[in-house]
Amino acid sequence: MKSKPEAVSIWFFVGVLLAFYGVVITGEGLYHLAVPPERPVVLAWLHADLWWGALLLAAGLFYCYHFAPRKVDRSAENDGA
């Protein structure tokens, strides 16, 4: 039984980039919790970088998992499945 890779979905690429951005932005938010910036932005006390970064990370991981390229069973294809 042979298998071949499925074409990668655009949503997988979207997931990878969002997850990466989520890690970077959440990391930056955590760092600023420990070391507050000298010139904080307006509404800095809401810590938008923390929750927005976490949101991006969650969305990215979901898309990475849900649209990850999987092996397609060639024999099943030949059977017309």
Place this chain on the structure above:
Amino acid sequence: MPVFPLIAAAAAPAESLFSLGVADLVIIAAYFAMVLAIGLYLKGQTQTGEDFFMAGREMTAWIAGLSFLSANLGSLELMGWAAASYQYGLLAVHWYWIGAIPAMLFLGIVMMPFYYISKTHSVPGYLQLRFGEPSRALAAISFAFMTVLMSGINMYSMALVMKVVLGWDINFSIWVSSLTVAAYVALGGLKSAIFNEVLQFVLIWAGALLIPILGLYEAGGWAGLQARIAEQLGRTDFTHAWSTLGGFQDNPMGVHWTGIVFGLGWVISFGYWTTDFLVVQRVLAAKDLRAAKMAPIIGAAFKMMVPFIVIVPGLLGLALLPDKLVGEAEAVATGGHSYNEVLPLMLARYCGPGLLGLGITALIAGFMAGMAGNVSAFATVWTYDLYRAFIKPDADDAHYVAMGRWCTILGVMASIGTAYLVMEFQSIMDYVQALFSFFIAPLFGTVILGMLWKRATSAGGFWGLLIGTLSSIAMWAWVKLDPSALQYVALSPHAKDMAENLYRGLWSWIICVVVTVAVSLCTRPKPDSELVGLVYGCTSIPSEQDVALWRRPIFWAYAVAIVFVALNLYFW
């Protein structure tokens, strides 16, 4: 348009609004790496002309719909309409709602079957099937000319923003962004452009959505925003969409509701969304007719929400920024900030390191989406409607794919040339907007008559398009030479540039339709057998009776239309 003065800022000293940190630069670099990686990945899947120019016609409704919308979300959209809402208030929202939604729904439900069933590669290609070679040549040449010019303007606007916002060298910005677009479109063709446009669409929202969320929180919601603007300006008309359109002098845009409804809502909007190949090409790549009909409807649903990340930030700037923003010329003279910087200023207000990089990436993504749309459409129209039609008709498929790749690179080079040309002529954006109204409005008249009226003849189509275009140019020149002519072209001496464009488009459409009808009635029509698949009444459109109600495009079109009406009533 309020984005025109962006050009003037080229002469401004390079002062940056932001300084980026390591996290911001990592985010921007990751974006460039990802778009190039997608181009390289898709190169292996792009073998035939159908793959390169039509993305293999295998896109789902969602991907085609988001790409359809994203190709339109270029530099002028994001920065320009945020600036317009600061300058004109909520009136700017008409370019997103009545200036888009009805036309997008009409494209999906009425026009898409003819484009899709005819299996055309382009809008000029449809004109060739319906009206013959002269109409195709006229439409293809004007489209290619307009597209390269618009692409250059988009590129220059982006480079200018990079210069103003980040202090980057303008040459560096132009070359890095344009070569990136050239690389991924030349590698993967339309599929690469579409994939990246979907990616860009997500990033635009991820990067820009925080501004209205945090801004409305700070302002105290929509009611708080209205109250603050009324307090700042001493007037309440900036937060209403329709109530001030009773007279040209009653609103800051100098426009009347007839111009908005008929000029924008009918001619300019329908012309752009249903006949500009830049956007229609994305829908033609859909995998089947149902996906092709659903794509513009999905696009319309998201288009209704775009004002949240474009118009609302402009209004928030009006309500919350401590300094008053001014016109570009005054900003250059005084060292202040202009309307055009309202979106970056709001970004700087709420976004620290990391989020700032994401916001800047959203702006870059918008610019690149607009440019990729122009370049991929240009490559298709040049290769199929000019090169194959008139220069080398008998080459094999591989030759046309190679031509498409070279044409992509040449198109980008031509756009770079245009971008540098724009620097020399500060008012060229005025002329580009005029060009847009010259070609789009009469083209819509020709296409809509061709699709819906089987009596329209080849001669009628050609002469209607030609005379409609020439009449539009003539009206523009008339007002330039004699400004008092404005009262005839735009129906009021108080009309401003925006209103003049709308009424000129309306007149040229009417002239195109009258000429097409008159010439058609004097010439011999094609037999019905030659119009199958091209014209209403001669084409059998697949029935949707067996499809569940919630899966029918018409059901979703009604749903979007109801929301559209409700939004207009709420913000009346």
